[in-house]
Amino acid sequence: MTADTISAILVSGIVLGSIYALMASGLSLVWTTLGIFNFAHGALMTLAAYVAWTVSDGAGLGWGLSAGIAVSIAALIGAGILMERLVVRPFYDHRDILLITVMTTLAATIFLEKGIQLLWGARLKQLAPIWPGKVELFRTAISGQEMLIIIVAPVLLGALAFFLRTTRIGRGIRAVGQNPDAARLIGIDVSRLFIITFAMSAVLAGLTGILLGSVRLVTPEFGAEPLVKALIIVIFGGLGSLTGTILAAYLMGLVEAALTFFIGIYWAPSMIFLLLIIVLLLRPQGLLGKVVR
Amino acid sequence: MAGNARTFMLGALIVAGLLVPFFVEDTYIRHLFIVAFIYGIVAASWDLSLGYAGIFNFGHIAFFGIGVYVTGLAAKLIGIDPWLAMLIGGFAASAAAVLVALPVVRLQGVYVVLVTFAFSQLVLQLVISQSAVTGGTQGMVRVPTIELFGHNFLRDYKFGYYYVAFALLIVSAACLRRLAHSDFGLSIQALRDNEDYGVSRGISVGLQRLKVLVASAFFAGLAGGFYVIYLRVASPEVFDFSVVSLVLSMVLIGGTASIYGPIFAALGLTFVSEGLANVEGLAEGRFILVAVAMVAVLLFLPKGLASLLPVLRRLYGRVASARRQR
Numbered sequence: 001m002t003a004d005t006i007s008a009i010l011v012s013g014i015v016l017g018s019i020y021a022l023m024a025s026g027l028s029l030v031w032t033t034l035g036i037f038n039f040a041h042g043a044l045m046t047l048a049a050y051v052a053w054t055v056s057d058g059a060g061l062g063w064g065l066s067a068g069i070a071v072s073i074a075a076l077i078g079a080g081i082l083m084e085r086l087v088v089r090p091f092y093d094h095r096d097i098l099l100i101t102v103m104t105t106l107a108a109t110i111f112l113e114k115g116i117q118l119l120w121g122a123r124l125k126q127l128a129p130i131w132p133g134k135v136e137l138f139r140t141a142i143s144g145q146e147m148l149i150i151i152v153a154p155v156l157l158g159a160l161a162f163f164l165r166t167t168r169i170g171r172g173i174r175a176v177g178q179n180p181d182a183a184r185l186i187g188i189d190v191s192r193l194f195i196i197t198f199a200m201s202a203v204l205a206g207l208t209g210i211l212l213g214s215v216r217l218v219t220p221e222f223g224a225e226p227l228v229k230a231l232i233i234v235i236f237g238g239l240g241s242l243t244g245t246i247l248a249a250y251l252m253g254l255v256e257a258a259l260t261f262f263i264g265i266y267w268a269p270s271m272i273f274l275l276l277i278i279v280l281l282l283r284p285q286g287l288l289g290k291v292v293r
Numbered sequence: 294m295a296g297n298a299r300t301f302m303l304g305a306l307i308v309a310g311l312l313v314p315f316f317v318e319d320t321y322i323r324h325l326f327i328v329a330f331i332y333g334i335v336a337a338s339w340d341l342s343l344g345y346a347g348i349f350n351f352g353h354i355a356f357f358g359i360g361v362y363v364t365g366l367a368a369k370l371i372g373i374d375p376w377l378a379m380l381i382g383g384f385a386a387s388a389a390a391v392l393v394a395l396p397v398v399r400l401q402g403v404y405v406v407l408v409t410f411a412f413s414q415l416v417l418q419l420v421i422s423q424s425a426v427t428g429g430t431q432g433m434v435r436v437p438t439i440e441l442f443g444h445n446f447l448r449d450y451k452f453g454y455y456y457v458a459f460a461l462l463i464v465s466a467a468c469l470r471r472l473a474h475s476d477f478g479l480s481i482q483a484l485r486d487n488e489d490y491g492v493s494r495g496i497s498v499g500l501q502r503l504k505v506l507v508a509s510a511f512f513a514g515l516a517g518g519f520y521v522i523y524l525r526v527a528s529p530e531v532f533d534f535s536v537v538s539l540v541l542s543m544v545l546i547g548g549t550a551s552i553y554g555p556i557f558a559a560l561g562l563t564f565v566s567e568g569l570a571n572v573e574g575l576a577e578g579r580f581i582l583v584a585v586a587m588v589a590v591l592l593f594l595p596k597g598l599a600s601l602l603p604v605l606r607r608l609y610g611r612v613a614s615a616r617r618q619r
Contacts, residue, residue: 037403090592099349100591102406103541107584110538114580224534228414235407266422273415280396280408 004139009257011140017253018153019212021246024230024237025157026204028245031234032177033197036088036101041205042227043112044079048206049213049222050116051075053125065128069210073203080202083108084195117220127213149211156207157246160200164242173197229256232276307463314455323451327523329563330458331516334465336543336555338512344549345473346505347485349406352393354540355413356386356510358531360517362420362427365436365527370426375439379518386514389416390506397506398499417532432528436521454523461519462556465512470552472508481505482550535580539566542587 023045030038049072054060056068063071087104091097131144164170175183176193184190208226216222229252237248252272259268317323339353364382367373373381396408420427427433439457472478481501483491492498521527530536539562547558562583569579 031403037406087588094595098403099406102349102351102403103545104588104591106534106538106541107587110535110580110584113534114577114584117577118581228411231407232411235404235411269418270415270422273411273418276411277396277408277415280400280404 005261007138007140009261010254011137011142012260013254013257014150014250015142015146015253016256017250018149019208019226020229020233020253021157021249022153022204022208022211023226024233024245024249025160025242026201026208027230027234028237028242029160029173029197029204030201032242033173034088034194036098037105037231038083038198038201039102039105039227040083040087040108040112041201041230042223042225043109043116044076044083044202044205045209045212045223045226046116046218046220047079047112048072048076048209049127049218050120050125052210052213053127053218054120056128057125065130068127069130072210073206076202076206077199080199081195083202084198088198089191089194113220120220122220125213125218127210127218129214130211143215145211145214149215152207152211156204160204161242169193169196232272235276236279310459310463311456314452318450320450323455325564325567326560327451327454327458328567329560330462331520331523332540332543332563333462333556333559334516335513336540336547336559337466337469337552338509338516339540339544340547340549340552340555341469341473341512342505342509343544344551345478345485346481346502348397348502348505349402350393350397350409350506350509351406351537352409352413352416353509353513354532354537355409355416356389356513357517357520358413358416358420358529359386359389360514361521361527361531362433362517363514364518365433365521366426368437368522369433369435372437375437375522379515379522382518382521383511383515386510386517387507390510391503394503394506398502413532413537417529420529420532428527430529432526432530433521434526436525436527438522438525458519458523461515465515466552466556469509469512473550473552477501477504538580538587539583542583542590545587546590 023041027038027041030036030041052065052068052072054068055063055071056065083105087108088101091100091104094100129143129145131148133144134141135144135147136142137147137150164174172183172188172193173196175186175188176190180190205223209223212226213222230249233248233252234245236252237244237246255275256268256272259271263271313326314323317326335353335357339350342348342350342353360379360382363385364375364378367381368375368378393409393412397405400408421429423429424431441453480491480496483494484496484498484501488498517531520531540559543558543562544555546562547554547556549555566579566583569582570576
């Protein structure tokens with residue numbers, strides 16, 4: 001194994017890890033705060049890519065990339081709020097809220113996926129890259145967009161952590177996550193924070209979609225594979241810990257890149273799932289997680 | 294009295310089911326019945342693990358898919374008799390259920406969802422990646438079909454297939470119903486409603502969960518086996534999200550923990566959804582309607598349409614007594 005191969009594996013692992021970290025942190029945020037699992041997270045990501053494409057691309061409105069990103073993020077905030085209202089909020093008082101919201105968010109996924117297919121058709125789309133051209137990183141050539149992903153992901157996640165630790169709303173969100181009843185007792189508007197959390201998570205999914213939309217081809221099922229990976233990462237990292245999730249995301253990216261290199265693209269996903277089952281047999285609370293709930 | 298009425302109703306329904314092919318000559322309508330019966334078995338067997346045992350098993354469609362592929366491969370590549378291959382499909386799904394149960398019996402809540410979900414993805418990935426054997430995303434074609442006393446199932450306008458599907462449905466429903474109402478069924482319901490109390494009365498959580506998964510997977514696998522023998526093709530689309538949500542909505546709309554509910558919902562939904570598929574522009578849109586219906590049922594009728602039955606009965610009773618007083 002030459003230095004070049006090692007570098008290639010590392011670089012592609014970090015690119016994957018950055019995407020997964022962005023995706024999984026949104027899932028993890030909703031899980032820690034609301035105690036539900038949003039299966040529509042991937043569909044939100046797809047929606048963002050399509051909205052950005054329509055606004056920015058010449059075949060759509062042709063207003064340019066920055067307008068596309070701005071409109072897409074605004075749309076995702078709306079979509080996040082709507083989703084919380086329609087498929088999550090009605091079930092807060094239910095005994096089996098966790099299982100019911102799995103079903104309702106799955107229904108939301110179908111709704112979005114099929115709706116996107118109806119509106120935009122099955123033809124493949126691709127966003128224009130924000131950072132065109134090629135870049136060399138540790139002797140491995142990657143596209144500028146992938147470089148952008150590597151840089152943007154940690155910045156965004158750092159900002160998210162900063163927001164959650166220092167601002168009033170951020171600390172409120174963490175308080176609600178730890179104990180909603182106590183949070184309500186000390187005067188926190190829990191239901192408002194639920195909406196804010198959901199909207200933030202939707203924006204994280206949307207940003208992933210926008211960033212990835214010029215690297216991969218956008219189809220109605222664009223978000224499905226990243227969602228599955230994000231689910232696994234959240235389990236690996238242990239539910240309820242943002243740091244754990246982010247660490248697990250990068251670890252997963254590297255493992256996937258290495259597996260793809262050594263055993264090929266066809267067997268790599270199966271190996272990852274097998275690994276997941278083994279990890280859960282040995283440590284049901286996740287690799288880095290503590291026992292919660 | 295109520296018990297007699299129910300037996301009578303069921304008997305009448307079975308007779309009606311037996312008579313259908315004599316009155317319905319249209320091959321397409323017969324095809325819809327057959328597909329609905331298959332979905333009915335899958336939905337009813339899912340009801341055993343989801344409704345009665347309360348295990349949120351998200352991999353049930355994977356058991357169906359395993360039945361499809363194992364039966365297809367056994368019949369096509371190894372040349373096993375298709376009747377036997379269907380049974381093998383059922384047993385293979387049960388074997389897979391043992392594998393899933395290993396982590397599931399130790400986990401709680403959302404982890405069960407995630408592991409079973411990951412399991413179904415694992416099966417899907419395996420099918421796609423081993424394209425040399427399974428045909429990959431292209432699917433597997435020309436699966437041999439069943440034969441009985443020299444009867445040709447391919448040239449009788451789906452007459453024979455209808456009865457095989459109907460028989461499978463009745464036998465599966467009877468077995469599932471019996472399981473659900475046996476002592477075993479009571480014990481899994483006890484664990485669902487109050488695990489701590491159930492355990493304190495000497496019920497083993499791990500063992501019962503394992504048995505439930507194995508039993509419900511068997512029927513899903515059997516249905517998958519018949520599915521591939523009947524359609525003679527297998528494609529990875531059987532693992533699709535939209536199939537999962539369609540069958541899940543059958544269980545929910547029909548009402549969990551009832552076995553019969555999901556079967557009737559399967560019949561209704563198959564006809565509605567296929568009917569909509571023929572409406573211009575609704576081929577994809579029908580899944581949107583299914584999704585909306587699913588959320589609406591969860592919102593307004595958490596026990597499914599079956600929960601309307603007692604209301605109707607009460608209404609009927611009131612009308613009847615009012616009439617008597619007059």
